[in-house]
Amino acid sequence: MTKRRSASSEKSTAGPPADKVAVAIVGAGPSGMTMAIALARHGFSVALVAPALPAHDDRTTALLDSSVEMLRALGLWADVEPHTAPLRHMRLIDATGRLLRAPEVVFDASELKLDAFGHNIRNSELNSALAAACGQEASLLRIEDRLAHVETGTDGATLVLESGRQVEARLVIGADGRMSAVRTAAGIAAKSWRYPQSALVLNLEHEVSHHNHSNEFHTPTGPFTLVPLTGRRSSLVCVEQPDEAERLFAMDDETLSLELERRAASILGRMRIAGKRQVYPLGGMTAETVAANRCALVGEAAHAFPPIGAQGLNLGLRDVAALAELLVAARSKGEDIGSDAVLARYERARRPDIASRTTAVDLLNRSLMSDLLPVQALRSVGLYAASRVPPLRRLLMREGIAPMMARPRLMRGLSLS
Template structure:
């Protein structure tokens, strides 16, 4: 093997998705040498039709992206969420969150932002190009990971070798890193499929995100730029395919019925896709020379829009423990460093997954007494300002033991 086929670095990130590239950018921004192995070509991700999904970025996640130098490349493409309205079906009793009721950094801030996945990828690629300490290898496939007490070796399909102190698994639900570590999973499926698409409408959304809890699953309308909105419609899996295949006019009529018609005339801007919903929780987030982030470690129901936000909290916490160790000249893949990350992140993740699962079961039914209790509960929250402010701060991701990046403190 030629010397050119051996790459030596401090950290290797497996996976070039939204979480993986953010992880690599955060480390490189702080001066940690990092290699990111990405199975897909950037040109593939730049195609407008490759990924029609959208992403919800909570305020805390914006701070993480800002700290990684990514946010300035995507801010203009992100539609702010200024209000959130949550209702049980179409009850007149609902919770209304107004961003003017919460002050952060000395002023009122949006709860978050909605943008196209492709725009976030473009921003990440732009940031990668600015970071000489980050080597993005794409397309490339990791096929084997060997570990010992001193480090890890990742073998690529083309024969190249990457040596590092630590392997970060950001390689999704079928993670090679997790499989190599022998970390077991707890999983369960919902009888729901998320129907997604993007629409344009004649009436302004005014930055309002709307979520109706319907018997077959939540129906969300999320505000984007240019008078567009993202639809995330959770439906019984047995019915989802039928709705996806409806003639366009009939599908739009169904959107009008479920949204209440407040958006005026609607047109579809993307195809419709269905994503079966399930939960995945790794029993451990770390093993010898391996740490998991994002969907390698967890996947939850989109009922609260926390999927990528949970992953970016992983990124912020893991980046902090790695950078602290690196600057002290310590081994970034040592058991002590990884244990700190595990303590920080796993409890928060399991708790949020349990809360989301509870909400799914609480709201995805039409049982009379439960329905009445839900409506009363929403009304009570709406009329208790301290409780409502707590929930608003939680939605923004600024509750709990916050990493430096979330607090706006550079790594």
């Protein structure tokens, strides 16, 4: 008997024969496209379902070293790297103005024998490179349509799209963001929360070279972070109280540029706003499981949290690498790739990493906002130790890139075959 869980009350309608694939992926952001490419290059037939991406997205993503290794393993890095700026140094500056302040800490990638901790890139350039790679995969069917609902059963799942087109698959992967329709269709509950903060996000041009330094000022309202882009440009994430973020957003370009230069202590000289600015409220979300009912979740369909420490997309790409590795292994054993057993292995593989990252980002964010002296003291002592104890500093740097125990083969540059 077929079990049905839908993201909509619409019913299936008669029409042309359904497209049949091994895996259907809903969502064509970086996690969804990378998932599609990884599976297609390992012999799976794949359908990638999502509307066309916007032509311009001025937001940026810092791809940490583990994610870079994954893109190298998939043969994608050569097309992505020219659009990136390396992050060779990470500087943490306590700008809280509080009684107990942490010392300035600078992390250097060379301490880990790395050229860079990662590389920063505009989302539009990353998406463009991934979309071009998707177009080159013969076993990857790109469908520019929206999901209407999903029907799951014991032998497979059927996606019904808004156009009426249908896709049948052994497994459905939700890469469709924090409001995931796939998560809803799978009957997976999610816990969400809000912070009393909003993030102002934009790109800047500046007169002084960033020298591949990422500068993160810790303020009482959250991080004020400048991350290198190509040339004399940087991306900014300014976390503020919601009213203050809206006030900054409403400023004209010249006034805002001067205010941001002041907050950055003029370390990059005169600044100029480059491109559009955005403000969005900060919050977090975790799904109670990353897999159920022939559906698996990756990226922000499974977890979401504030843009702190470049953890968001990098955590999502570890989802992609782990799931790809499990599916390749399951196929080699003749298993049903959408079975409960395979999905349970994916949940076990990802839960510790997701839980630890979510907790760490939440604690760091709340520690910046806390007026409690014990919390401030603990944070200051931790950063002091990181600045003075080389083994601890190297451990923090390695774990910041990706937990060693959570790195699938693709993130170590190894083949899955």
